[in-house]
Amino acid sequence: MKFALLGIFAASSLALGIAVSHSAAEEAPENASPIYGVTIPEGYRDWKFIAPAQEAPPLDELRAVLGNDIAVDAYKKGILPFPDGSILVKLAYKRKQSTEFAPATVPGAPTTVQVMVKDSKKYPDSHGWGFGRFVDGKPVDVAQHQTCLSCHVGNVKDHDYVFTRYAP
């Protein structure tokens, strides 16, 4: 019986691919976010561009959201909710006066990297989303992660709890 169950698990692992790999990593997640166990995805900096944003003072940041292929495909086709496997990464930088062009502000020091991972099986209690907020590659504390879900659920209108829309 034990072997039969293991066989089923192995087959499921193959079928679920990355999602199961993430689950396996939960056992000893290095630099994974509290509550959700989300890590900074490898290669995210080369992902496709969704949209820029600016955050007013006191944070005073320039931001950009990148997405993996599953997320970008969903954006382009208008698929909601986002399918499992979608990952969004928001890069944030202090807004800095350009020293070369007076009307422009440009990225200064990086501040946070924020990640949303869609996995409806792993995150049934947060509408399928797992969250991670990172400073210098390390996840911030539990208290900060407790604010993610309520803010997204309380503010985003009809966009699967994702603030960012695709910029044309």
Add this chain to the structure above:
Amino acid sequence: MKFALLGIFAASSLALGIAVSHSAAEEAPENASPIYGVTIPEGYRDWKFIAPAQEAPPLDELRAVLGNDIAVDAYKKGILPFPDGSILVKLAYKRKQSTEFAPATVPGAPTTVQVMVKDSKKYPDSHGWGFGRFVDGKPVDVAQHQTCLSCHVGNVKDHDYVFTRYAP
């Protein structure tokens, strides 16, 4: 003799690749910029992200620069001047208050798409760069294109006439 020359041209075309395609397109460039003959590159919206920026009022825009693989590779390796074949595309949007999150401003209507193409053989008189500024997919006029080079040459410091630096 005619056939021999055609043969040489065909071989050169293969060797030079995209650069020659651009030259060939010059004969009847559709929606190409004045002065430089630069067009909006196909597929640019899926290119990799270089950096965001904000432009102060009166333009009051959020911007992002994307690059093709040659340009992104040069950025990552710190290669200057940018090699031939580098293409940078700046996307610009009116800055708009988010209706969902008070501290955020987000992309409104797209305004311009601006393109820089490095081709030292085609653009020997502009430090190897060709420029194109587009509104609704159409190039703006000669007068506007006459301002590109002088502004980049007059303001950019030691970065091959390219304002944008790679955001980490």
